[in-house]
Amino acid sequence: xxxxxxxxxxxxxxxxxxxxxxxxxxxxxxxxxxxxxxxxxxxxxxxxxxxxxxxxxxxxxxxxxxxxxxxxxxxxxxxxxxxxxxxxxxxxxxxxxxxxxxxxxxxxxxxxxxxxxxxxxxxxxxxxxxxxxxxxxxxxxxxxxxxxxxxxxxxxxxxxxxxxxxxxxxxxxxxxxxxxxxxxxxxxxxxxxxxxxxxxxxxxxxxxxxxxxxxxxxxxxxxxxxxxxxxxxxxxxxxxxxxxxxxxxxxxxxxxxxxxxxxxxxxxxxxxxxxxxxxxxxxxxxxxxxxxxxxxxxxxxxxxxxxxxxxxxxxxxxxxxxxxxxxxxxxxxxxxxxxxxxxxxxxxxxxxxxxxxxxxxxxxxxxxxxxxxxxxxxxxxxxxxxxxxxxxxxxxxxxxxxxxxxxxxxxxxxxxxxxxxxxxxxxxxxxxxxxxxxxxxxxxxxxxxxxxxxxxxxxxxxxxxxxxxxxxxxxxxxxxxxxxxxxxxxxxxxxxxxxxxxxxxxxxxxxxxxxxxxx
Amino acid sequence: xxxxxxxxxxxxxxxxxxxxxxxxxxxxxxxxxxxxxxxxxxxxxxxxxxxxxxxxxxxxxxxxxxxxxxxxxxxxxxxxxxxxxxxxxxxxxxxxxxxxxxxxxxxxxxxxxxxxxxxxxxxxxxxxxxxxxxxxxxxxxxxxxxxxxxxxxxxxxxxxxxxxxxxxxxxxxxxxxxxxxxx
Numbered sequence: 088x089x090x091x092x093x094x095x096x097x098x099x100x101x102x103x104x105x106x107x108x109x110x111x112x113x114x115x116x117x118x119x120x121x122x123x124x125x126x127x128x129x130x131x132x133x134x135x136x137x138x139x140x141x142x143x144x145x146x147x148x149x150x151x152x153x154x155x156x157x158x159x160x161x162x163x164x165x166x167x168x169x170x171x172x173x174x175x176x177x178x179x180x181x182x183x184x185x186x187x188x189x190x191x192x193x194x195x196x197x198x199x200x201x202x203x204x205x206x207x208x209x210x211x212x213x214x215x216x217x218x219x220x221x222x223x224x225x226x227x228x229x230x231x232x233x234x235x236x237x238x239x240x241x242x243x244x245x246x247x248x249x250x251x252x253x254x255x256x257x258x259x260x261x262x263x264x265x266x267x268x269x270x271x272x273x274x275x276x277x278x279x280x281x282x283x284x285x286x287x288x289x290x291x292x293x294x295x296x297x298x299x300x301x302x303x304x305x306x307x308x309x310x311x312x313x314x315x316x317x318x319x320x321x322x323x324x325x326x327x328x329x330x331x332x333x334x335x336x337x338x339x340x341x342x343x344x345x346x347x348x349x350x351x352x353x354x355x356x357x358x359x360x361x362x363x364x365x366x367x368x369x370x371x372x373x374x375x376x377x378x379x380x381x382x383x384x385x386x387x388x389x390x391x392x393x394x395x396x397x398x399x400x401x402x403x404x405x406x407x408x409x410x411x412x413x414x415x416x417x418x419x420x421x422x423x424x425x426x427x428x429x430x431x432x433x434x435x436x437x438x439x440x441x442x443x444x445x446x447x448x449x450x451x452x453x454x455x456x457x458x459x460x461x462x463x464x465x466x467x468x469x470x471x472x473x474x475x476x477x478x479x480x481x482x483x484x485x486x487x488x489x490x491x492x493x494x495x496x497x498x499x500x501x502x503x504x505x506x507x508x509x510x511x512x513x514x515x516x517x518x519x520x521x522x523x524x525x526x527x528x529x530x531x532x533x534x535x536x537x538x539x540x541x542x543x544x545x546x547x548x549x550x551x552x553x554x555x556x557x558x559x560x561x562x563x564x565x566x567x568x569x570x571x572x573x574x575x576x577x578x579x580x581x582x583x584x585x586x587x588x589x590x591x592x593x594x595x596x597x598x599x600x601x602x603x604x605x606x
Numbered sequence: 607x608x609x610x611x612x613x614x615x616x617x618x619x620x621x622x623x624x625x626x627x628x629x630x631x632x633x634x635x636x637x638x639x640x641x642x643x644x645x646x647x648x649x650x651x652x653x654x655x656x657x658x659x660x661x662x663x664x665x666x667x668x669x670x671x672x673x674x675x676x677x678x679x680x681x682x683x684x685x686x687x688x689x690x691x692x693x694x695x696x697x698x699x700x701x702x703x704x705x706x707x708x709x710x711x712x713x714x715x716x717x718x719x720x721x722x723x724x725x726x727x728x729x730x731x732x733x734x735x736x737x738x739x740x741x742x743x744x745x746x747x748x749x750x751x752x753x754x755x756x757x758x759x760x761x762x763x764x765x766x767x768x769x770x771x772x773x774x775x776x777x778x779x780x781x782x783x784x785x786x787x788x789x
Contacts, residue, residue, distance in 0.1 A: 098760045105764075112771055119778055177761040217782040224775035231768060240765055247772045254779030269783070 104173045104182050107156040107163075107190060108230055114152030115223040118145060122216035139205075142214045146205045149219040150198055153226065157194040163187050164596065165589075170603075178298075179240040181366075184603030186234035188435055188596065189362040193233065196355040196442045197226045199450070199569070202562040204347045207453040211461070213259045213345060221251035222351070229355055233362025236370065238287045238297045241363055245283070245327070248359055249276050252352060256344040268343025275326070275336040283323020289316030290371070299370040308375035317372050317379060324367065327360035328416045329409075331389040338401075341409035346461060349405055350449030353412045354442040357419075361438060364423060365431055369605060376424075383424045387523060390417025391530040399537045404452055405463045407537060408445070411489060414534060415441055418501065421508050421523050426515070429507040432601035436593065437500040440488070440577055444497060447485040447570030451478050454563055468541060470550025478559075481567045483542040488574045490538035491531045496578035501531060503594075622664060630657035644690045648683055655679040667749045 102109065125131065125141045134140065164187040172178040180186070201222060208214045228247030235241045253276060257269025291297055293312045294305040307313050322333060329337040341349040372379060394414030401407040419437055422430035455462040455478070472479040488497035505524045512520035576584055577593060584591045636650030655678045662671035747753045758766045 095756050095760060098763065100763070112767075115771060116774065119774075173764060174761070179762075179764050215782055217778050220778055221775065221782070224771060224778070227768075227771060228775075239762075240768075243765060243768055243772060247768060247775060250772065251775045251779055254783055257783055260783070260785075 098174050098176055101171045101173055101175075104171050105180070107159045107194075108227065110152055110156040110159065111223055111227045111230065114149055115220055115227055118149060118220035118223060119217065121145065121148060122220065126216065138214050139209050141216055142205050142209060142218075145216045145219045146201050149223055150201055152223065153194050153198045153201070157191060157198065160187050160191045160194060164191060164600070179237045180231060180234040181236045181604070182234055184600035185365060185431070185435070186230075186362065186604075188600040189233040189358055189438070190230045192358050192435075192439050192442055193226060193229045193355045195439075196351060196358065196446060197222060199446045199566045200347050200351040200355075203450045203453060203566050204345075206558070206560045206563065207345065207347050207456060208258075210456050210459070211259055211345060212261065212459050215258070218255065218258060221255055225249075225251035225255070226355070229359035232359040235363065236299050236366055238291065238299065238302075241299075241367075242280075242284060242287060245323075245363070246280065248356065249280070249327075252348070252356065255348045256340055256352070258345050258348065262343070264343035265345065266343075268340045271336055272340045272344075279323050279326035279333070282319050282326075286316045286319025286321075286323065289313075290320065292316075299366055302371040303373050306372060306374040308378045314375060314378060317375055318382070320367060321364075321372075321379065321382075324360055324364050325386060328357050328364075328419070329413050330386050330416045330420060331393045331413060332386075334390070334393070334413045334416075337413055338397075338406045338409040341412070342403055342405045342463075346405065346449055346453035346456065346463070349408070350446045350453070353408065353445050353449070357412070357416065358438045358442065361419060361423075361434060365434075365604060368423060369431075376426075380424055383420060384519060384523060387417050387420035387424070388526050390414065390420060391527055392417075395530045395533045395537075398534070401537070402465055403463055404465055404468070404541070405449075405461070407465070408448060411534070411538075412445065414530065415489075417530070418504060418527055421520075421527055422504050424523075425507045425511045425520065427511070428598065428601040428605055429510065430504075431604070432594075432598040433500075433503040433507045435597040435600060436503055436581070439593070439597075440496040440500040440574070443570045443573040443577070444485045444488045444495075447481055447567060447574070448489070450563060450566055450570070451482040451485070454478060454559055454567075465541065465544055466551070468544050469548040471545040474550050477564075477567070479542075479545045481571045482545060484571045484574055486538045486541050488578065490535050492535075494575070494578050496574045496576075496581075499578050499581055501527070619664065623661070626657045626660040626664070630654050630661065633657065645687065648686045648690055651686070652679050652683050655683065669749060669751050669754045672751070 122141065122145055125136060125144060128136050130136055163182070164184065170181070170183055173180065173182070201219060204218065204222075205214075208218060225248050228244045228249070228251075231240060231244035232248055235244055253269055253273040256272050257265050259265035287297075289312055290302055293307075293310065293316060294302045296302055296305065306317075326333040341353065344352065368376065368379075391414050394410050394412075394417055398407050398410035398414065401410060415437075419434050422434035422437070424430070425433075452461065452463050455467065455475075468479075468482070471482070484495065488495035491497045491501040493499075505527055508520045508524040508527075512518060512524070581594050582592045584593050633650040633653035637647045637654065640647040640650060655674060659671040659674035659679065662668075662674055745753075
């Protein structure tokens with residue numbers, strides 16, 4: 088065998104295409120090294136090195152990496168160019184408008200999470216520098232997941248997203264709840280990964296290819312093997328977005344995990360998983376969409392109903408928000424079965440709005456944590472308007488928006504979603520989508536009960552304890568302000584959002600982005 | 607007859623196959639029958655895995671062979687040993703749990719697999735070239751370390767690098783959860 092000389096044609100690589108990914112990957116690899124370096128120093132630049140200071144430095148550095156990636160992504164989003172694949176011979180990912188929009192949303196969620204984490208982690212005694220490296224690694228996985236067009240890439244990026252989050256959920260190592268949360272999420276998540284991998288193996292065995300687009304050309308909706316593979320693949324992804332009946336883990340995990348991590352899980356994971364669902368459904372399973380329509384319809388209707396009904400009886404705000412996130416996954420699934428790009432663009436707008444309002448709500452809860460304990464019972468919020476007026480105001484805005492009351496952004500997002508469903512149902516003359524929209528509207532009415540209970544408790548009950556000293560860090564104030572402002576602005580002027588220097592028509596951006604993905 | 611010829615007479619392909627197969631089967635039996643000491647059972651699993659790796663290498667699948675040694679004989683059996691030693695199992699406890707129903711099921715599976723395997727071997731005999739028309743043709747280098755390396759560093763470059771970061775994230779995650787010092 089004459090193989091001593093390695094002859095091969097080097098692939099043509101375009102690193103500019105994946106510059107945001109490279110930035111985050113660099114951050115994820117460098118941060119553990121920086122952490123190890125800083126924690127071995129007694130002093131740095133004539134400052135004494137303390138754990139809190141290290142945490143602050145690491146959050147600062149990781150924010151810079153994420154902010155650079157966000158700038159690069161927004162630059163690519165605002166100037167749509169002809170798409171260049173990273174490795175054209177074997178495209179594993181598609182960095183199109185959809186991917187860039189979802190990546191920008193993921194990065195926003197990650198930046199806000201990291202900014203509010205430092206003080207909270209120190210407060211609950213979990214101030215380890217690895218937190219930031221794990222968040223960045225997970226963000227890299229999410230970015231890839233939202234862009235992947237290949238089943239192998241889909242699986243590896245799903246794992247890269249999940250494994251750091253399993254650890255983040257158990258980050259409060261002295262808290263039994265946190266350990267339980269991590270263990271549950273890990274076991275159920277691994278189970279979901281296993282099912283998904285089995286589905287992928289079946290699809291590969293049946294079609295002979297791992298690329299989603301190639302599977303789409305060979306997919307045969309008549310064959311049991313194809314449908315079984317598609318079903319298992321979808322089960323794996325619906326586990327990640329916590330849709331009923333694959334939702335049981337969510338309340339326990341969100342309740343036990345550190346509050347900032349719960350906010351990150353509720354938003355960024357959902358955004359990335361919906362990105363994967365977009366591609367799986369629009370590329371690979373498009374020929375079989377008729378057969379899968381019924382299952383997705385039932386999952387959407389069940390998620391909305393079960394999420395909202397269960398949220399009504401919760402006493403813990405984090406559990407309530409977990410059930411609310413299940414319900415929102417149901418609303419979002421409506422957009423997924425609307426044919427054409429209208430549903431996808433409505434989902435993307437919804438995900439952006441949902442990120443702001445959910446991070447805002449979880450941040451309020453994380454700010455309230457005191458003496459190594461979360462103050463996350465609804466009764467703990469009594470009289471908050473007197474004790475901490477700003478926190479109460481932001482929480483109220485987020486709750487109104489989650490409930491979908493105009494003029495907040497939650498209303499605009501739900502309006503877009505239901506509008507897409509109703510339009511499609513009149514165009515196709517198919518009343519099932521109309522019924523789904525009706526179930527959605529009825530559920531929004533039900534959700535008013537539990538969302539409005541929180542403003543009622545905050546504004547109409549007398550405080551049960553004395554005012555805490557206001558220990559909020561500047562970053563937390565900033566994030567809360569940004570969330571509240573975004574909820575107002577996206578709700579009132581979605582066509583004319585003013586971001587520092589630019590006027591952005593968010594609705595136009597999402598519809599452009601959604602069209603870029605479809606062939 | 608030179609020394610080289612004698613060596614070749616003893617160590618040729620057929621003898622190697624017989625050697626590896628015998629070792630694999632005997633050590634596999636050792637895994638199942640070694641009820642008195644589970645550590646010995648785990649160790650005979652290592653031997654079985656090593657013999658299988660030898661068979662893979664003989665089939666020109668060096669990469670799978672190396673993986674077999676590294677992952678199965680190395681990592682997984684070490685994991686088994688950890689569990690066995692942590693749980694501190696005694697021989698009698700294991701044997702008492704065996705149920706006759708499970709034994710019957712096990713015997714049924716073994717018999718079915720043997721029958722199927724025999725019929726497959728019979729089919730292979732009647733078609734000695736072993737080539738079916740609709741199978742995907744592969745080159746002579748298929749599965750070699752060189753081919754796999756080339757594919758990993760060209761077509762699947764991005765995936766390969768991402769897997770590296772996945773492993774790093776896994777190590778960081780494991781270390782942070784398992785750190786002894788609580789402060």
